[in-house]
Amino acid sequence: MKKNRFLSLFILLILIMLAGNRQTNAQQVVSGLLLPKVEQLNKGNLSKQDLQQLANELERIALAHPKDWHAQYYAAYTYIELANHSPKKEIDNLCDRADEFLKKAMLVRPDESENYVLKAYLLSARINVNAMFRGASMGRESKEQLDLALRRNPNNPRAHYVRAMGIYYTPAAFGGGKKKAKAHLDASLTAYRQYPAVSVMDPDWGRQALEKLLATY
Amino acid sequence: MRHILISILLLIATSQSAVFAQTLIHGQIKDRLGKPLSGANVFIKGSIEGSSSDEEGYFSFETSIAGDTVLIARHISMIDLEVPIRIVANMPALSLRMEEKTNLVSEVVVVADQGMVLLDGSRATTLRTMDVETTAGGDGDVVGALQTLPGVQQIGNNGALFVRGGSSEEAKTLIDGLEITHPYYSGIPDIAQKSRFSPHLFEGITFNTGGYSALYGDALSSVLALTSRDHPTHTSTVLALMLYGVKAGHDYVSPERRTSFGVDLGYSDFGPYFGWIGHRTQWLEAPVNQTANANFRQNIGENGLLKWYGYGNLSDQKALTTDFDAAENESSLRVKNSNAVSLLTYTHKLNEHWRIYAGHGYNDNRDLIERPAFSSAIRERQHQWRLHLSGKISDRLAVNTGSDVYLNQWDHRTQLLYSHPTQKNMPAILDNQRWDVWMDASYRPLRNLIAQLGLRSAWNAALRDDILIMPRLSLTYQAGRNAFSASAGNYAQQPAAQYLYNSRVLEHAAVTHYLLNFQRKNFGRTLRVEAYYKDYKDLMQTIPVLNAGGSGYARGVDLFWRDQVAAEGLDYWISYSYLDTERQYLDYPIQTRPTFAAPHTLHLVAKQFIEPIGVFVGGSYSMATGRPYYDPLSSSFLSDRTPAFHQINLNFAVLRKWGKTFNTFVFAVNNFTGRQQIFDYRISPDGMQKIAVELPYKRGFLVGWFISIGKDRSDEILSQLP
Numbered sequence: 001m002k003k004n005r006f007l008s009l010f011i012l013l014i015l016i017m018l019a020g021n022r023q024t025n026a027q028q029v030v031s032g033l034l035l036p037k038v039e040q041l042n043k044g045n046l047s048k049q050d051l052q053q054l055a056n057e058l059e060r061i062a063l064a065h066p067k068d069w070h071a072q073y074y075a076a077y078t079y080i081e082l083a084n085h086s087p088k089k090e091i092d093n094l095c096d097r098a099d100e101f102l103k104k105a106m107l108v109r110p111d112e113s114e115n116y117v118l119k120a121y122l123l124s125a126r127i128n129v130n131a132m133f134r135g136a137s138m139g140r141e142s143k144e145q146l147d148l149a150l151r152r153n154p155n156n157p158r159a160h161y162v163r164a165m166g167i168y169y170t171p172a173a174f175g176g177g178k179k180k181a182k183a184h185l186d187a188s189l190t191a192y193r194q195y196p197a198v199s200v201m202d203p204d205w206g207r208q209a210l211e212k213l214l215a216t217y
Numbered sequence: 218m219r220h221i222l223i224s225i226l227l228l229i230a231t232s233q234s235a236v237f238a239q240t241l242i243h244g245q246i247k248d249r250l251g252k253p254l255s256g257a258n259v260f261i262k263g264s265i266e267g268s269s270s271d272e273e274g275y276f277s278f279e280t281s282i283a284g285d286t287v288l289i290a291r292h293i294s295m296i297d298l299e300v301p302i303r304i305v306a307n308m309p310a311l312s313l314r315m316e317e318k319t320n321l322v323s324e325v326v327v328v329a330d331q332g333m334v335l336l337d338g339s340r341a342t343t344l345r346t347m348d349v350e351t352t353a354g355g356d357g358d359v360v361g362a363l364q365t366l367p368g369v370q371q372i373g374n375n376g377a378l379f380v381r382g383g384s385s386e387e388a389k390t391l392i393d394g395l396e397i398t399h400p401y402y403s404g405i406p407d408i409a410q411k412s413r414f415s416p417h418l419f420e421g422i423t424f425n426t427g428g429y430s431a432l433y434g435d436a437l438s439s440v441l442a443l444t445s446r447d448h449p450t451h452t453s454t455v456l457a458l459m460l461y462g463v464k465a466g467h468d469y470v471s472p473e474r475r476t477s478f479g480v481d482l483g484y485s486d487f488g489p490y491f492g493w494i495g496h497r498t499q500w501l502e503a504p505v506n507q508t509a510n511a512n513f514r515q516n517i518g519e520n521g522l523l524k525w526y527g528y529g530n531l532s533d534q535k536a537l538t539t540d541f542d543a544a545e546n547e548s549s550l551r552v553k554n555s556n557a558v559s560l561l562t563y564t565h566k567l568n569e570h571w572r573i574y575a576g577h578g579y580n581d582n583r584d585l586i587e588r589p590a591f592s593s594a595i596r597e598r599q600h601q602w603r604l605h606l607s608g609k610i611s612d613r614l615a616v617n618t619g620s621d622v623y624l625n626q627w628d629h630r631t632q633l634l635y636s637h638p639t640q641k642n643m644p645a646i647l648d649n650q651r652w653d654v655w656m657d658a659s660y661r662p663l664r665n666l667i668a669q670l671g672l673r674s675a676w677n678a679a680l681r682d683d684i685l686i687m688p689r690l691s692l693t694y695q696a697g698r699n700a701f702s703a704s705a706g707n708y709a710q711q712p713a714a715q716y717l718y719n720s721r722v723l724e725h726a727a728v729t730h731y732l733l734n735f736q737r738k739n740f741g742r743t744l745r746v747e748a749y750y751k752d753y754k755d756l757m758q759t760i761p762v763l764n765a766g767g768s769g770y771a772r773g774v775d776l777f778w779r780d781q782v783a784a785e786g787l788d789y790w791i792s793y794s795y796l797d798t799e800r801q802y803l804d805y806p807i808q809t810r811p812t813f814a815a816p817h818t819l820h821l822v823a824k825q826f827i828e829p830i831g832v833f834v835g836g837s838y839s840m841a842t843g844r845p846y847y848d849p850l851s852s853s854f855l856s857d858r859t860p861a862f863h864q865i866n867l868n869f870a871v872l873r874k875w876g877k878t879f880n881t882f883v884f885a886v887n888n889f890t891g892r893q894q895i896f897d898y899r900i901s902p903d904g905m906q907k908i909a910v911e912l913p914y915k916r917g918f919l920v921g922w923f924i925s926i927g928k929d930r931s932d933e934i935l936s937q938l939p
Contacts, residue, residue, distance in 0.1 A: 033265065053269050056258035059291070060265040088782065089740035093293040093318075130741075130781070131828055140450065173831020175874035 030068045031201060033061050038074060038201060041081075044208050051082040055097075062101055069112070070201050072105035076118055077205070083125045091129050098122055114203045116149035117158045124166055135174065142166060157195045160188035161206040168213055178216070185214055240304050243277035244311030246270050246290055249697065254292055254315060262287040262299070280304065294318055316664075317697045342366055342424045342777075349416040351788075351824045353837040354866030354887055356919065359422060360401075360412040363441070365820040367747075367775035367792040368426040371841040371862060372813055374896040374910050376409035377401055379813045380426050381749060382771025382798030383438025386713055390441045391433070392419075393524065393562050395578030396623075398599050400441075402506075403554035403584050405536050407897070407910045408498065413530060413556070415481075418510070419443045426775070427749055428704035428732040431655040431671025431689050432605075432617060437710045437728045437753075445526055445560075448477045448514055453927030455481075460920050461490035462506070481510040497913045499537040501549055507531045520566035528558040539908050540588075541901040551587040556580075571608035574619075577601065593631045597714060600624040618656035625649040627714045645718050649679045651711070657689075667693045675709055675725065679717040681765070682724040685709050702734045712757040712765075724765040728753045741782030747775045756802035769800025769808060786826035794818040809855045812897070815841045815862075831872040839864045846897050850904035859897060865889040868919075879925040887917035 037054055040046070046054070055078040062068070062075035079098035083091045099122065106115050123142040127134045143166070149159040164184035170176020192207045242261075246254045253274025260267020261282055267289075268278040283304050288311070290298040295315035302311070348362060355361035360378055363369055370379040377385035390400040392414070402410040416422070421444035425433075433440045449468045457464040462485025470477040488503035496503075511527045535551040562576040578601040586593045605619035630644040657671035671689040689706030709725035716723060729752045737744040749772065756767030779790035796816055801808040817840075824835040843858035851857055868885035888894065894912035901907075 052256045056256070056267075056269040057265075059258055060260045060267050064263060064265045090293065097293055131786075135828075171829050171831050173829075173872050173874065174879075 027068075030061065030065050030071055034058075034070055034074060035200065037061075037078075038070075041074065041078065042204055046081070048082065048085045051078060051085055054078050055082050059097075059101070062104070066104060067108060069105055069108040072101045072108060073114065073118065073203065076101035076105060076122070077203075080118070080122050080125050084128075088129050091125060095122055095126050098125075111152060113149045113153035113156045113159065116145045116152070117156060117162055117203075120145035120149065120159075120162050120166075124162065124169075135170070139166065139170065155191060155195060157188055157191035158203065158206045160184070160191045161210050164188045164210070165213065181213075182217060185210060189214065238283075238306070239279040239281055240283065240306060240308060241277060241279050242288070242302075242304065242308055242311070243275070244313060246274045246276060246292075246313040246315065248295065248315055248317060254295065257290050257292040257295070257315070259288065259290045259313070262289050288313075290315060342426075344422040344424065346416045346419065346422075349422065351833065351835055351868070352822055353824075353835040353868040353885065354839065354864070355837075356411065356885070356887070357416065358411045359414065359416050359419075359441070359443070362416075363424050365790075365792060365822050365837060365839065366424065366426075367745075367777045367794045367818075368439075369794070369818075370796070370813055370815060371818050371839055372409075372844075372896065373862065373894055373912055374407045374409060375813075376411055378439060378441070380439035381751065381773060381775075381794075382769075382796055382800070382811070382814050383751075384811070384813060387436060387438035387710065388441065389433070389436035389439070390443070392443045392526065392560055392578075393445050393576065394442075394574065394603055394605065395560050395562070395576050395601055396435070396580070396599070397558060397578075398580040398597060399556055399582040402530070402532060403552055403556075403582075404504065404532075405498070405534060405538060405550055405552055407538075408913055413528065414443070415510070418445055418512075418526070420446045427730045427747075427751070428689075428691060428706055428734075430617075430669065430691075431657040431673040431687070432619070434621060434653045434655065434673055434675055435651070435710050437708050437726060438751075445512065445524060447522075448474045449479070450474075451927050453925060455926070456924045457483075458922045458924075459485070460493070460918075461485045461487045464508075466510075475516040476514070478513040479511065481508075483508040494914045494916070494918055497911065499547075500535070501537060502533065502535040502551075504532055504534040517563075517565075522564050524560075524562045524564075526558070526560045528556070530554070530556045535587075539899050541899070541906070546901070546906065548589050549587075551585070553585040553587075555583045557582075567608075571606070574603070574605040574607075576603040576605075578603070589634070591631055591633045593629065595630075596626075596628045598626045613661045615659045616656070617658075620655070621651075621653040623649075623651040623653075625651075625714070627717070629715060629718075645715075647679065647714070647718055649677070649717065651675065651677045665695045667695075669693075669704075671706070677711050677725065679721065680711060680724055681721045685725055685727075698737055698739050700734075700736045700738075702732075702736075704730070704732045704734075706730050716757060716759075716763060722763055722765075723757055724755045726753070726757060726765070726767075727755045741780065743777065743779045745775070745777040749773060749775075751798075753800060756800060758802055758804075760804045760806070767800065767802035767805075769798065769802065771796065771798035771800075771814075773797055786828055787823070788826075789821070789823035791822075792818075792820045806854055810845050812845050812847070812855065815844045817842045833868075833870040833872065835868045837866045839866075844897075848898070848900050848904070848907075849902055850900075859895050862894055862896075863892060864894065877926060881921075881923040883919065883921040883923070885917075885919040887919075888912060888914075889916065891915045 037058055040054060058071065058075040058078050062071040065071045076098045079094050083094035083098065086094060102115065102118055102122065109115065120142040123138045123145065127138045146159050146163050149156055164181055167176045167184050168178060168181035188210055198204055246257050246259065248254055255270055255272045255274060257270040258267060259270060259276045261280060264282060266278060266280040266282065268276050270276040285301065285303050288300045288302045290313055292315055294317060296318055298313060298315050300313065344362060349355060349359050350357050352362040352365055355365065360376060363378060364371060368381050372379050375385060378388035379385055380388050390397045400412050402413060404410045423442045425440045429440050449470050452469050455466045462483060464481065464483035466479060466481035468477065468479035485506045486503065491500060491503050509529045513525045515523045517523055533553045535549060537547045538550045539546065540548040559579045562574065564572060564574045566572055580599045582597050584595045602622045603619065605617065607617045609615045627647045628644060653673060653675045655671065655673040657669065659667060659669045661667045669691045673687045675685045687707035687709060691702055691704030693700055693702040707727065707729050709727045711725060712723050731750045732747060734747045751771040753769040755765045756769060758764050758767045773794060773796040776793040777790065781788045796814055798814045799808045799810050819840040820837065822837040826833050841862040843861055845855040846857055846859055847855060848857050866887045867889050871882045873880045895909045897910040899908045899910060
């Protein structure tokens, strides 16, 4: 009997461990799925086909794991990158898709600074469809999103970069320009340098593109 | 003991993903027309097992899932597809078809708030503030820009809208669902007057040239529905300096964006400007204008929005004009006007699908017209109450219903200045009321098909006819980017106020519209072709006695092509209108083409924005064939034609942002070539004198500097031209 009680306890323990394991398992499964994609994204230099492929893969992960912030975030990010590599007539549809996942990311982590940066980045992609009509209103909206991002994390280097990039591409006549952007680009590089190393899964984009912009001076 | 261990092992085994047999799922994915779709995401619902389709639309992936499940296909420009499938060994190739996302038909069902209605969205033309401001020759005027669209006649000596063979009275202007009785400035005859309202007040400009729904009444030819702006995003100040006047405005918005208000004040004196451009009119006192605009918006609770808009304008002008009755063939004419408008609306969201709107509109217009021999004082007032309930009963059925009640007071007094003292002129005073009740249902029996049925009833105390019932019907079918629609409907309108004093002699003027429309919208490109037939009856006639026996018809074709993506920053459109119309009304002795109808009208409008240097260049060319004019010596009535009209307009703007100010410098030339433009002739009763009614200047120049302080108005690139 004593043996039996011990055995029951043992089984119970195993069951508890298994149950706990299942939870972390789910996260590990998602991380395991996401990690190669994230590494691929961070490596950069992706063609439109690569991005389309990645967007679809991340979309499947995001749809299957709606509570996983990283999955939603990267699905949205990849669609925006794809929009940046696509002809104007596809941009809005791609951005709508990005918005779908970004909204879910915001539900999972409402206070995440990166969400707002991504929203601003998305708007800057949409401006490209028709800068004349959209520049002023969406540019303003984009800036508001960056303010929200910086309020949550004043050191977020991506928030600084997206702002600097916006200024870089805004014509001097409208208060932007290459010359004016220089100081902002330098400041965002400093922000990247000072930003503590993030975990492999956390957002880590923008620095390469920033360096490319800086190389044009 | 042993089977406990076995069960543990089993438990562990099942908690890990077991290796099952893999099944290959493959096939091809295409759109409706059989074109392969690349980049589609094909996967099993709830799993990550799937793949992307290649350039030829082929996809394939292996799955461990078996049995009944759902396959999903997603593509950015297609509607998501879900197909139930049963996964078995050796799956045959799947053939999937996806439907294109549509926007036209969905627009038809959307019922927007603030009394603005997109129900006619598939046929009506919508313009943005920017479109208005950047149209060369439009002079920053909503109506000026609309005149470059098909269906609108080019009448150079009148600024109002003449649509598809209809006179200017047949075109109605509404703001937030409420009628504006005097949408144009008052002025001396034969000089085109602008519309009173700046395009900056509106976020939606919807122009409907026929076949409109039951929501609109008392308009035979067209409805211009303007929707005022919501809360601005920032507090801002604007200043405008023009050759003939100044304008200043301030918008305030509370930090939570629940309250906002704005005021705009303007003063203009055209004297020095008219001197500079060599205006041909013999001004005794060039027009002087004082204008005030005010608005207020307040959120009420979570679901209510109260809006008020107020407008006031005073203008005065005096000129020597042709008058064959006067001894000198010329006599002075003074036109003094005051106009006030108040629009109060409240919109409440009852729930996700239902909305209620209540509005009160008040218009008060006074004209004082002074000739040497007499003076007339005319005051016209209108109160309008409008109720509108809109909502969705199901995804297939949307309903709009409401009523309009109008109270009018008209007061016309003429004073003969040299009459015998015993000869007193009685004032003509009339109080009138009108009641309209309407309802409209949009039903969607198929995904691509929408049927809209409306009924509007109208009753007018001053008219002889009983309650009018006007059915309106339209069918829209959408196939991909193409939409076809057919519509027909009855429309009625009361005759002009000055004819209603002889109580209950007249009837509503009536017209039946028949339309066929084809529209193709493809990212940044729009093609629209519309053929119409209009059958007019009960038009007012003034000979031999006042009666409602006039009739007529109008038929034609409108073509519109717009391309906003041909080149970076380029936007152009081409519009062509063919019009065949005749009518017998007013004092026309026979049925004939009226003075405001030209068979062919063409417009080319192009705009190029050179973003890197912040410069905007635009141009337009307009052509219209000759229109009839009255020659008393002519053998048949209105058989003579004016020369054709050709005009080139140019505009140019430089945009600069300095610190917190956004500056726009505008330079525009109207009638660039200086061509003589003859719109009409005035001929003395004996036929001895013939005076051409011309464009009153050789070239019109506009120069302006517009400054926005604060950010909100920076999207008002090319700010308000006159």
